[in-house]
Amino acid sequence: MNGDWIDEAEAFEAAETRPLSARAAAARPTPYLDGLNEEQRAAVETLEGPVLVLAGAGTGKTRALTTRIAHLIATGRARPNEVLAVTFTNKAAREMRHRVGGLVGAVVEGMPWLGTFHSLSVKILRRHAELVGLKSNFTILDTDDQIRLMRQIVQAERIDEKRWPPRMLASLIDGWKNRALTPERVPSSEASAYAHRGTELYAAYQERLRTLNACDFGDLLLHVVGIFQNHPDVLDRYQSWFRYILVDEYQDTNVAQYLWLRLLAGRHRNICCVGDDDQSIYGWRGAEVENILRFEKDFPGAKVIRLERNYRSTPHILAAASGVIAANESRLGKTLWTDVAKGEKLRLIGHWDGEEEARWIGEEIEAFTRGTRGAEPVPADAIAILVRATHQMRAFEDRFLTIGLPYRVIGGPRFYERQEIRDAMAYFRVAVSPDDGLAFERIVNVPKRGLGDKAVQEINRVARENGISLLEAARALAAERGLSARACGQLGALVADFDRWHALAREGEDHVGLAEAILEESGYTQMWQAEKSPDAAGRLENLKELVKGLGEFENLQGFLEHVSLVMDNEQDEGARKVSIMTLHAAKGLEFPCVFLPGWEDGLFPSQRAMDESGLKGLEEERRLAYVGITRARRFCTISFAANRRVYNQWQSALPSRFIDELPAAHVEVLTPPGLYGGGYGAASPAPMSTLADRAAEADVYDSPGWKRMRARAESRPVSQPREARDMVIDATAVPAFAAGDRVFHQKFGYGVVRRVEGDKLAIDFEKAGSKNIVARFVVAADDIPF
DNA sequence: GTCTGCGAGGTTTTT
DNA sequence: CCTCGCAGAC
Numbered sequence: 118m119n120g121d122w123i124d125e126a127e128a129f130e131a132a133e134t135r136p137l138s139a140r141a142a143a144a145r146p147t148p149y150l151d152g153l154n155e156e157q158r159a160a161v162e163t164l165e166g167p168v169l170v171l172a173g174a175g176t177g178k179t180r181a182l183t184t185r186i187a188h189l190i191a192t193g194r195a196r197p198n199e200v201l202a203v204t205f206t207n208k209a210a211r212e213m214r215h216r217v218g219g220l221v222g223a224v225v226e227g228m229p230w231l232g233t234f235h236s237l238s239v240k241i242l243r244r245h246a247e248l249v250g251l252k253s254n255f256t257i258l259d260t261d262d263q264i265r266l267m268r269q270i271v272q273a274e275r276i277d278e279k280r281w282p283p284r285m286l287a288s289l290i291d292g293w294k295n296r297a298l299t300p301e302r303v304p305s306s307e308a309s310a311y312a313h314r315g316t317e318l319y320a321a322y323q324e325r326l327r328t329l330n331a332c333d334f335g336d337l338l339l340h341v342v343g344i345f346q347n348h349p350d351v352l353d354r355y356q357s358w359f360r361y362i363l364v365d366e367y368q369d370t371n372v373a374q375y376l377w378l379r380l381l382a383g384r385h386r387n388i389c390c391v392g393d394d395d396q397s398i399y400g401w402r403g404a405e406v407e408n409i410l411r412f413e414k415d416f417p418g419a420k421v422i423r424l425e426r427n428y429r430s431t432p433h434i435l436a437a438a439s440g441v442i443a444a445n446e447s448r449l450g451k452t453l454w455t456d457v458a459k460g461e462k463l464r465l466i467g468h469w470d471g472e473e474e475a476r477w478i479g480e481e482i483e484a485f486t487r488g489t490r491g492a493e494p495v496p497a498d499a500i501a502i503l504v505r506a507t508h509q510m511r512a513f514e515d516r517f518l519t520i521g522l523p524y525r526v527i528g529g530p531r532f533y534e535r536q537e538i539r540d541a542m543a544y545f546r547v548a549v550s551p552d553d554g555l556a557f558e559r560i561v562n563v564p565k566r567g568l569g570d571k572a573v574q575e576i577n578r579v580a581r582e583n584g585i586s587l588l589e590a591a592r593a594l595a596a597e598r599g600l601s602a603r604a605c606g607q608l609g610a611l612v613a614d615f616d617r618w619h620a621l622a623r624e625g626e627d628h629v630g631l632a633e634a635i636l637e638e639s640g641y642t643q644m645w646q647a648e649k650s651p652d653a654a655g656r657l658e659n660l661k662e663l664v665k666g667l668g669e670f671e672n673l674q675g676f677l678e679h680v681s682l683v684m685d686n687e688q689d690e691g692a693r694k695v696s697i698m699t700l701h702a703a704k705g706l707e708f709p710c711v712f713l714p715g716w717e718d719g720l721f722p723s724q725r726a727m728d729e730s731g732l733k734g735l736e737e738e739r740r741l742a743y744v745g746i747t748r749a750r751r752f753c754t755i756s757f758a759a760n761r762r763v764y765n766q767w768q769s770a771l772p773s774r775f776i777d778e779l780p781a782a783h784v785e786v787l788t789p790p791g792l793y794g795g796g797y798g799a800a801s802p803a804p805m806s807t808l809a810d811r812a813a814e815a816d817v818y819d820s821p822g823w824k825r826m827r828a829r830a831e832s833r834p835v836s837q838p839r840e841a842r843d844m845v846i847d848a849t850a851v852p853a854f855a856a857g858d859r860v861f862h863q864k865f866g867y868g869v870v871r872r873v874e875g876d877k878l879a880i881d882f883e884k885a886g887s888k889n890i891v892a893r894f895v896v897a898a899d900d901i902p903f
Numbered sequence: 904g905t906c907t908g909c910g911a912g913g914t915t916t917t918t
Numbered sequence: 919c920c921t922c923g924c925a926g927a928c
Contacts (some may be wrong), residue, residue, distance in 0.1 A: 206918080207917080208917085209917080233917080233918065234917095234918075235917090236918085259918085268915095334918050335918095366917085369917075399915090399916080399917075400918065401914085401915070401916085402917085416911050483910085505914075505915075506915065507914080507915080508913085528916085562904095566906065569905080570904080570905090571904080571905045682916090682918070699915060699916090700915080701914095701915050701917085702916090702917090705917095720914095723914055724914095725915095726914075726915085741915085746910095763913095764912090764919060764920085765919040766919085768906095771920085
């Protein structure tokens with residue numbers, strides 16, 4: 118998306134008046150339809166009118182979608198540039214383009230309207246920017262810029278930053294934008310109850326954006342919706358142009374996106390939305406599951422097609438996932454099925470603490486890759502560990518580093534969100550558009566030039582009072598000696614540098630060379646070279662990477678847009694490594710072998726989700742569980758730990774309530790290692806190191822106390838999974854403890870059982886206070902094995 | 904204007 | 919425990 122919109126706009130004008138000659142050439146062979154099942158075929162061939170495709174996990178959704186596009190083009194119902202295909206992520210857009218290309222050949226080169234909501238919005242907005250008071254070369258702000266801008270406003274309004282953190286206000290505004298609420302439209306109840314003068318600040322923020330000629334991510338959509346609503350002539354042209362609209366991951370759309378789609382589909386009404394209400398996991402970011410639940414109301418006469426045949430997972434895995442998701446109330450309901458062989462049950466295991474969980478999973482992974490588990494070796498890149506929260510990753514990284522297991526963390530800070538990249542980008546931004554005040558402010562004192570808060574405030578004041586850009590204000594201040602001599606000298610030099618770089622950029626100087634020169638001459642590279650911290654080298658490496666990436670673009674301008682909207686960090690895809698990522702990041706992916714650690718109440722489901730959103734939050738967490746399980750093709754292992762170090766304090770937790778929802782018939786409960794001695798031999802072949810460890814501890818496991826405890830544990834196994842609908846507590850699950858029993862816990866010491874609930878005990882510890890503990894993690898006080 | 908010490912807070916994050 | 923942001927000290 119490097120400034121080519123003008124050409125496309127012209128093509129748009131020209132093409133519109135041409136007859137649809139391609140349409141005459143219908144009735145070509147349709148080899149791409151071969152191999153689709155009946156429902157997929159319906160999803161592909163039901164072309165006219167609104168269609169909702171409810172596609173469960175692993176049911177060939179992307180295939181149906183891409184084939185549908187191919188079909189539209191091949192049958193001549195639409196030219197490639199008359200099809201609007203929308204995704205959420207760049208990755209999904211790329212993949213779709215790639216796969217459609219594979220089906221219909223090079224024609225997709227001419228599919229300019231396949232992209233993310235945001236990138237398509239930019240394309241539209243650049244053409245009509247003046248209608249919302251922007252110039253077509255507006256810049257796009259990311260979250261960081263947004264917050265900094267908000268901070269400026271908060272300061273200008275003399276609002277207490279402690280009570281109204283800019284961060285919070287920015288996310289409040291984000292939320293309003295997600296719901297397509299402009300400042301005037303925010304319900305007064307929210308505006309005042311939530312944030313002191315909320316809408317007022319929102320309006321001020323929008324005003325600032327306009328003067329900066331900038332948009333935040335939310336604006337991209339909202340401005341387009343606004344243009345469509347206020348300029349029927351513009352809307353009319355787009356409506357007529359897009360004969361067919363396709364939307365991926367419809368369950369993740371927010372109100373703004375919904376309006377965007379509904380407006381565009383208003384004429385032809387050929388809109389096909391694909392999604393899965395059970396996989397809606399972005400509610401906290403403004404996604405409205407209701408959009409998919411209401412589809413038939415919004416688009417009367419809609420056809421609903423269900424894809425329920427799963428091509429990914431074994432029956433045990435599907436049944437377990439279905440059992441969990443069945444506990445949700447607000448869902449459209451699907452029944453996934455498959456006819457592949459049964460495969461292995463899910464495995465469930467409880468651990469003493471998070472470290473042991475990581476150790477055990479590490480050993481399991483080695484067993485899988487070596488082929489001692491399952492029939493043949495599973496390559497490391499076929500294995501994934503999916504966690505609820507990023508902080509869970511550390512235990513695995515630590516462990517894998519010590520045993521030398523290659524892994525990669527997916528997600529984490531994006532390339533362009535890193536400090537050094539953002540700084541470099543800010544330099545480029547000012548060089549290209551000297552008016553970019555936010556960028557200028559970011560780097561005016563990076564590296565340190567002795568231009569601190571005071572200087573920056575002064576520049577801002579001059580800029581505001583004279584209605585000029587920050588760079589011009591800086592120029593004036595330096596010339597008029599409006600600051601200390603030292604500051605004036607530095608500022609003058611910086612302004613002169615930018616003048617020079619700007620001139621070079623305009624002259625079309627080789628932009629890669631220019632970028633290098635900017636980083637060099639500004640002293641930015643030098644700054645990191647001088648820095649001794651361990652990550653400085655990595656940062657320099659990233660800068661090199663950035664400059665290298667520039668080479669693929671025609672000019673800096675094009676690159677800047679790419680980075681702000683599209684760039685993501687794809688890394689060594691080829692390498693054989695275990696993946697560690699969040700459940701959110703795993704959506705849309707699949708792995709032969711999946712580990713789901715940390716299934717403890719409070720962590721997963723997350724306490725915060727439940728506190729903030731109640732039942733709705735819990736249901737979203739449950740969908741997350743569903744997403745997690747359905748990533749697995751053949752092996753899925755769920756685990757929990759009784760104790761976890763959180764901020765270096767020991768906390769105990771109960772197994773996740775989702776574990777109780779796993780249908781018992783599809784789950785194999787493993788005996789945890791370490792606890793009862795010998796558990797290992799039964800559960801999995803232990804690597805040498807572990808056997809050695811065990812041997813060293815052998816005498817402990819031989820004590821009478823352990824033997825007694827072990828015998829009791831076997832009659833009352835780990836947190837018994839039950840049938841989801843079986844609400845009665847299984848008699849065998851009743852623990853051997855009673856209220857009043859004196860018990861011992863390895864971490865918390867002695868205590869007295871206060872209450873017994875199934876296999877969970879409420880215990881008052883002498884030192885550690887009261888805790889909820891699973892019965893098998895404590896021993897009767899007289900059974901202590903030493 | 905930059906450095907140090909103290910207190911608060913510490914989910915998920917497509918664009 | 920570790921990181922960030924701020925207030926006060928240089």
